[in-house]
Amino acid sequence: MPRIAFLHGNKRDGDAGAVVGIKEGLRQAGFVDGQNVTFDYRWAENDFSRLPALAAELVALRPAVIVVGGGSAAAVAAKSATSTIPIVLAFGSDPVELGLATSLERPGGNITGVIFPGQYAAERVRLLTTMAPQVRTIGYLRTGPAHSNAVTEQQTANVDAAARALGRQLVPFKVDSRAEIDAAMTAIVDRKIGALDIAAHPFFDDDATIAGLAVRTLRAKLPAIFIQEAFPNAGGLMSYGESYAEGFRHAGQYVARILKSEKPAVMPFDQTTKVELIINRATARALGLAIPESLAARATQVIG
Structure with missing residues (x-):
């Protein structure tokens, strides 16, 4: 059963909609938690200094995909922990500016995902x-x-x-x-x-x-x-x-595509547009x- 790791900088009760959205996106693609995928969660509880250690814990579990939410610090920690395990981001920063991807259209590494544009x-x-x-x-x-x-x-x-x-x-x-x-x-x-x-x-x-x-x-x-x-x-x-729920639902769909063998290096970043x-x-x-x-x-x- 494929293992999906979830890393977030917030508290568990602070972004529950993220988990709901991811699972909905996966369910739409035929993946159901506990039936044909399983989840491991790590929450930094707003102590962002914990993120590198939490990311390393998840990498040690050898998941099929790591999903990251809760800000750029969580994304950077995940990228620093692995260059091989696919990572799906759902956050509001520019991954190119952060050095996480070569471009939005063709990320070129192990990271893709959904961007909350933040222009609002x-x-x-x-x-x-x-x-x-x-x-x-x-x-x-x-x-x-x-x-x-x-x-x-x-x-x-x-x-x-x-x-x-x-x-x-x-x-x-x-x-x-x-x-x-x-x-x-x-x-x-x-x-x-x-x-x-x-x-x-x-x-x-x-x-x-x-x-x-x-x-x-x-x-x-x-x-x-x-x-x-x-x-x-x-x-x-x-x-x-x-809409965080909508953005994370798209992230769940990206996870499903990777589980079906697509490669993050050639999966363009999506941008959620529902406001x-x-x-x-x-x-x-x-x-x-x-x-x-x-x-x-x-x-x-x-x-x-």
Whole structure:
């Protein structure tokens, strides 16, 4: 029975949709966990320093394929652990810029997969200002030096440029721990910053962090946006970004193709194009905001 290894930088409860999506993609190709494939999981629990050791553990199990999610650090760790076992990525970075592939069209090595393009960071700022046009300053909660790389810095620059183009001031807050998140949220309230954009990063993706940010932004009467739909589901105002479940379903289909003897070196990277806008109506009311017709028409779902 082929063994599929799964490496993720997040907590197990932080990206459960990833596992569901992969298994759905596999099932559509005739592969069912426990029947004709089996899974081994390793989760870094947001401690990205553990990723190299976890990747080495999975390689030692000699899986047929390694699936990687949860950011560029996990992808780099998997690539460093093996140059022969096929690796399927599902993440938001450019694998060519990271040195993981020769090109998106013809990767040339043992890595292929699905990219979440990540071009929606600036659009989240525009959506936030459309929902709360009175806001002049926008806090930007992002990771600090321990969890950041060139992708983080580029995303920050894109968000800052979008804010300036809209006549708003972006105020970044760099955090690498739960204590620093707490301190940043306190500073955001004390400085009377008008709204909050939470960066797309695995560090923020676990359920407890998302729920905590949703509660704190609602309590502070702070319009906020995040990439994950779990945020408005937990009481945050809105989310906008690629569908993780859809992206990982495509990744599952890539795994199935490799199990059927296709080679990652000649499998072009796919780019997920399904984007979802989720708005929490009850939270908007609590914040004294009316959902503009333009956003209501674009929304994938309005809840509450």
